[in-house]
Amino acid sequence: MNNDLIIEGLTKQFVTSNSVAIADVNITVKEGTFTTLLGPSGCGKSTTLNCVAGLEQPTAGSIRVGDFVMTDTARDLILPPEQRHLGMVFQSYALWPHMKVFDNVAFALKLQKRPSDEIKQRVQESLALVGLEELADRYPFQLSGGQQQRVALARAVVSRPKVLLLDEPLSNLDAKIRESARIWLRGLQQQLGITTVYVTHDQSEAFAMSDMIAVMSMGKLQQYAPPEEIYERPANRFVAEFIGVTSFITGILQNVDGKKATLKLASGELLNIRKENKSDYVWKEGEQTAVAIRSERVEVLTEGASERENTVKAQITTRTYLGSKWQYTVETSGGSLRLESTDAIQGDSLFMYLPPDSIILLAG
Amino acid sequence: MTTVEQNLRPIATTRPKFSWDSGVQWLVVIVTALLVAFPAWPIILQSFMSKPLYEENRAFTFDNYTNLLGNARFWDVLVYTAAFAVATTIIAVIIGIVLAVIINRTNIPLRNLYSNLVTIPYYVSPLVLAFAWMQMYGPQGFGTILVRTLKLPIWQLYSFGGIVIVSAMYYIPYTFLYATSSLALADPQLESAARIGGASPFRTIWSVTIPLLRPAITYSALLTLVSSFELLSIPLVLGNSVGIDTLATYLYVIGVVGVNKDQGAVAAVAVLVVILVTGLVYMQSKLVSLERRFVTVGGKATRPKAIDLGGWKGIVSLFVGLYVLLGIILPLGCIVLTSFVPFLSPFMNPLKMLTLENYQGIFGSPAYRQSVVNSINISIFAAAIGIVFMAVAALIAYRSTFKYRNAVKYMALYPRAFPGIIVGIGFLWAFLLVPGLGSLRNTIIAISIAFIMRYLPLGFSAVSPAVLQVSDELDRAGRVAGATWLGTIRHILLPILKPALVSGYILLAISFLKEYSTALFLVAEGSRVIGTTMLELWKQGGAEPVAALSTIQMAITAVLIIGARKLMGVKLHE
Numbered sequence: 038m039n040n041d042l043i044i045e046g047l048t049k050q051f052v053t054s055n056s057v058a059i060a061d062v063n064i065t066v067k068e069g070t071f072t073t074l075l076g077p078s079g080c081g082k083s084t085t086l087n088c089v090a091g092l093e094q095p096t097a098g099s100i101r102v103g104d105f106v107m108t109d110t111a112r113d114l115i116l117p118p119e120q121r122h123l124g125m126v127f128q129s130y131a132l133w134p135h136m137k138v139f140d141n142v143a144f145a146l147k148l149q150k151r152p153s154d155e156i157k158q159r160v161q162e163s164l165a166l167v168g169l170e171e172l173a174d175r176y177p178f179q180l181s182g183g184q185q186q187r188v189a190l191a192r193a194v195v196s197r198p199k200v201l202l203l204d205e206p207l208s209n210l211d212a213k214i215r216e217s218a219r220i221w222l223r224g225l226q227q228q229l230g231i232t233t234v235y236v237t238h239d240q241s242e243a244f245a246m247s248d249m250i251a252v253m254s255m256g257k258l259q260q261y262a263p264p265e266e267i268y269e270r271p272a273n274r275f276v277a278e279f280i281g282v283t284s285f286i287t288g289i290l291q292n293v294d295g296k297k298a299t300l301k302l303a304s305g306e307l308l309n310i311r312k313e314n315k316s317d318y319v320w321k322e323g324e325q326t327a328v329a330i331r332s333e334r335v336e337v338l339t340e341g342a343s344e345r346e347n348t349v350k351a352q353i354t355t356r357t358y359l360g361s362k363w364q365y366t367v368e369t370s371g372g373s374l375r376l377e378s379t380d381a382i383q384g385d386s387l388f389m390y391l392p393p394d395s396i397i398l399l400a401g
Numbered sequence: 402m403t404t405v406e407q408n409l410r411p412i413a414t415t416r417p418k419f420s421w422d423s424g425v426q427w428l429v430v431i432v433t434a435l436l437v438a439f440p441a442w443p444i445i446l447q448s449f450m451s452k453p454l455y456e457e458n459r460a461f462t463f464d465n466y467t468n469l470l471g472n473a474r475f476w477d478v479l480v481y482t483a484a485f486a487v488a489t490t491i492i493a494v495i496i497g498i499v500l501a502v503i504i505n506r507t508n509i510p511l512r513n514l515y516s517n518l519v520t521i522p523y524y525v526s527p528l529v530l531a532f533a534w535m536q537m538y539g540p541q542g543f544g545t546i547l548v549r550t551l552k553l554p555i556w557q558l559y560s561f562g563g564i565v566i567v568s569a570m571y572y573i574p575y576t577f578l579y580a581t582s583s584l585a586l587a588d589p590q591l592e593s594a595a596r597i598g599g600a601s602p603f604r605t606i607w608s609v610t611i612p613l614l615r616p617a618i619t620y621s622a623l624l625t626l627v628s629s630f631e632l633l634s635i636p637l638v639l640g641n642s643v644g645i646d647t648l649a650t651y652l653y654v655i656g657v658v659g660v661n662k663d664q665g666a667v668a669a670v671a672v673l674v675v676i677l678v679t680g681l682v683y684m685q686s687k688l689v690s691l692e693r694r695f696v697t698v699g700g701k702a703t704r705p706k707a708i709d710l711g712g713w714k715g716i717v718s719l720f721v722g723l724y725v726l727l728g729i730i731l732p733l734g735c736i737v738l739t740s741f742v743p744f745l746s747p748f749m750n751p752l753k754m755l756t757l758e759n760y761q762g763i764f765g766s767p768a769y770r771q772s773v774v775n776s777i778n779i780s781i782f783a784a785a786i787g788i789v790f791m792a793v794a795a796l797i798a799y800r801s802t803f804k805y806r807n808a809v810k811y812m813a814l815y816p817r818a819f820p821g822i823i824v825g826i827g828f829l830w831a832f833l834l835v836p837g838l839g840s841l842r843n844t845i846i847a848i849s850i851a852f853i854m855r856y857l858p859l860g861f862s863a864v865s866p867a868v869l870q871v872s873d874e875l876d877r878a879g880r881v882a883g884a885t886w887l888g889t890i891r892h893i894l895l896p897i898l899k900p901a902l903v904s905g906y907i908l909l910a911i912s913f914l915k916e917y918s919t920a921l922f923l924v925a926e927g928s929r930v931i932g933t934t935m936l937e938l939w940k941q942g943g944a945e946p947v948a949a950l951s952t953i954q955m956a957i958t959a960v961l962i963i964g965a966r967k968l969m970g971v972k973l974h975e
């Protein structure tokens with residue numbers, strides 16, 4: 038029996054607001070994998086997660102783990118959170134201030150009326166898992182932020198839930214521990230093999246940890262794919278702009294030929310572009326079109342090799358020193374671009390090479 | 402690698418039919434609705450009836466209203482009450498704000514002592530305050546006689562001005578407490594900035610501190626206006642002998658002591674008063690939510706630096722001291738002293754006549770003793786039941802997904818519009834009309850229910866801020882960990898809210914101990930409370946037994962407050 042988490046047609050409209058918080062979200066999280074809901078603040082990530090937890094009641098949709106149906110509005114079924122057997126970590130960690138670490142972790146097991154030696158053993162196991170077995174007798178306020186976050190995780194997994202939900206659990210940590218916490222958390226998830234849904238607005242977190250990323254915007258799921266695909270083949274303009282540093286160049290499509298075409302810039306410069314298999318964009322000869330380019334993929338040519346294909350001349354408008362590299366804003370005849378280089382470029386203009394497979398033609 | 406435990410739960414197919422969570426939520430919403438509707442319906446019904454509700458062949462009529470509105474006396478009383486309420490509010494708010502600013506923000510000597518002393522009237526029944534002022538400044542008062550023998554100009558306490566001043570004394574602590582907590586939240590850097598900018602201390606207070614208090618001023622002004630509008634005791638005790646009536650005393654006179662009680666008229670007055678007060682309360686909630694926009698950033702941990710009054714600080718301190726001494730300490734001291742002497746007179750040294758006979762008189766009479774015992778029982782038990790109920794109502798309103806959670810909130814706050822005396826009338830009629838309930842009047846159950854209804858808003862608003870301060874992620878975490886809504890309340894919210902609940906409990910217990918107006922109509926042979934007995938003794942003209950009861954009431958209150966502070970470290974106000 039597989040225990041995938043399946044979210045279908047999830048829609049939530051708050052009574053107090055007139056727009057929908059999330060609309061028709063469909064996500065399948067394969068058993069044992071790590072999915073991240075990624076998107077700007079207010080796009081509906083927490084609402085989605087809370088619907089899975091049973092903390093919000095969706096207007097429509099169904100949610101199940103394998104064949105354990107937790108929500109199905111068509112059947113008027115919405116299980117309360119306590120009957121879902123999930124683990125959850127909150128942004129504020131939500132450790133109960135009046136309970137010691139041990140009691141925080143033991144709470145779920147006590148509610149299940151487990152024998153006390155089993156409780157003790159499992160709490161110890163859980164705390165050992167997060168490396169805090171020494172701190173069982175402390176109160177939450179006696180712990181550092183990083184320790185609190187780990188207790189929250191121990192508490193979430195102690196009853197061995199099938200699904201673990203995390204809502205921006207690292208956002209309250211210092212930038213320094215955040216990166217190591219990321220690696221640690223992903224390691225733990227793989228060790229436990231627990232199906233995980235993780236919410237963040239931080240794309241580097243999402244890329245570092247996830248098997249799958251669900252990019253959301255304004256309550257809608259924009260793309261659901263593995264990290265590489267999200268990065269290399271964004272499904273639409275929103276995803277392309279939201280992920281990484283993306284610029285757009287405008288020109289006119291020429292020589293359309295199945296999977297290839299040429300984009301002619303106002304200056305007459307030509308760019309060869311390729312069509313993505315997945316993109317449903319319809320090529321039209323002679324049409325004014327904007328293509329997306331990943332800044333990181335642009336190569337600055339130090340020598341004027343203007344003979345090479347896909348080379349464009351540009352005027353430098355701003356230069357910013359970032360420590361390890363330089364960032365430039367440049368102006369081409371198809372629009373402005375941001376690009377990075379480890380070289381300090383002299384002069385007002387440069388040539389740059391845009392690899393054909395770094396140019397993405399987007400619908401929408 | 403740890404394997405994930407198989408989920409052995411059966412696949413749920415339908416929504417669970419009954420849960421304790423929704424059972425309790427329904428119970429609380431129904432009980433709240435009943436508490437509010439129970440005293441309201443007989444009054445509304447009676448106001449349209451030609452004869453008392455318990456009589457046969459009564460008919461529907463508008464006469465009660467037309468008679469009342471055509472009655473010149475009613476209009477006089479209404480105008481008088483409005484004038485009284487407005488004057489009381491203006492004086493109480495001005496003095497309350499001035500005291501709050503001086504005591505909290507300047508460096509006058511003795512400010513810490515003053516900050517405790519000025520709140521005393523908050524904990525004392527207005528009935529006791531009225532008796533205390535009467536003992537001290539009434540026509541036969543200790544202070545009055547003293548001044549008269551010194552051939553100084555004399556005052557008349559039994560007058561509009563006298564009633565307004567004593568009532569203002571009672572309400573000043575309300576403004577003081579709201580303004581104090583508001584000042585604690587306001588950013589003291591605003592004042593520092595004004596001083597650095599070259600403003601004098603008084604200028605700083607006038608143009609920076611006072612404007613910061615606008616929300617507190619609006620709120621306490623409307624609160625004082627509503628409460629003084631329905632205040633019974635002070636106008637009754639001080640105005641009765643000279644024929645002054647406010648709406649509350651008018652109701653009392655035509656409903657309780659009048660010769661031929663006209664129930665239709667009582668009901669019509671009650672309905673009109675409730676409509677009026679509802680309007681005021683509505684205005685209050687609208688204005689207060691508007692004023693919230695002016696609240697400045699809160700939560701500064703630093704203690705604000707006091708504004709230095711320089712050479713003025715001695716004089717200002719002296720004035721505050723005189724206010725505390727003349728307005729609070731002397732009258733209350735006078736009533737305590739009265740309770741220990743056969744009679745109090747400036748011409749005889751009271752210390753030579755000390756006696757316990759007033760107390761023996763109280764405790765020797767089964768009826769009087771019972772009223773003390775009843776009051777204590779109501780304070781302890783009814784307040785405990787009340788605060789738990791009000792806390793659960795607040796948790797439903799702010800921490801549940803219950804369909805009618807907003808209804809719970811509005812219903813719990815609505816009794817603000819019911820003056821105590823009207824709550825009493827409503828419950829009396831309802832208990833008499835519903836078969837089988839009449840006998841409850843002889844026990845403290847009827848009075849306890851009425852008190853709980855009357856103080857629903859107080860308990861609800863005492864607990865709500867604490868509930869709203871607890872992050873809702875804490876209860877969400879409890880739910881996800883497997884606790885039901887009730888389980889989350891029991892294991893997580895109640896323990897965290899314990900300090901707020903204890904201080905809410907003490908506040909409710911003190912209010913129940915002070916309360917008398919709700920009991921006036923409802924009281925029966927077996928259900929006397931301290932307040933009703935005091936009024937009874939006062940009508941018989943016994944100043945000394947009244948003083949003894951007042952002292953007993955203040956002593957119990959002091960025990961409650963000090964006990965809460967010492968044993969549980971709970972402060973009733975920040």
Ligand SMILES: Nc1ncnc2c1ncn2[C@@H]1O[C@H](COP(=O)(O)OP(=O)(O)O)[C@@H](O)[C@H]1O
Pocket residue numbers: 051052053054057058076077078079080081082083084085
């Ligand atoms: N309790 C609520 N009532 C009304 N609107 C809400 C509520 N909670 C969230 N929203 C709205 O729903 C949208 C999605 O919110 P949320 O899921 O919290 O976003 P995210 O977690 O992605 O930042 C936002 O527009 C927010 O204003």
Ligand SMILES: [Mg+2]
Pocket residue numbers: 079082083084
């Ligand atoms: Mg969120």
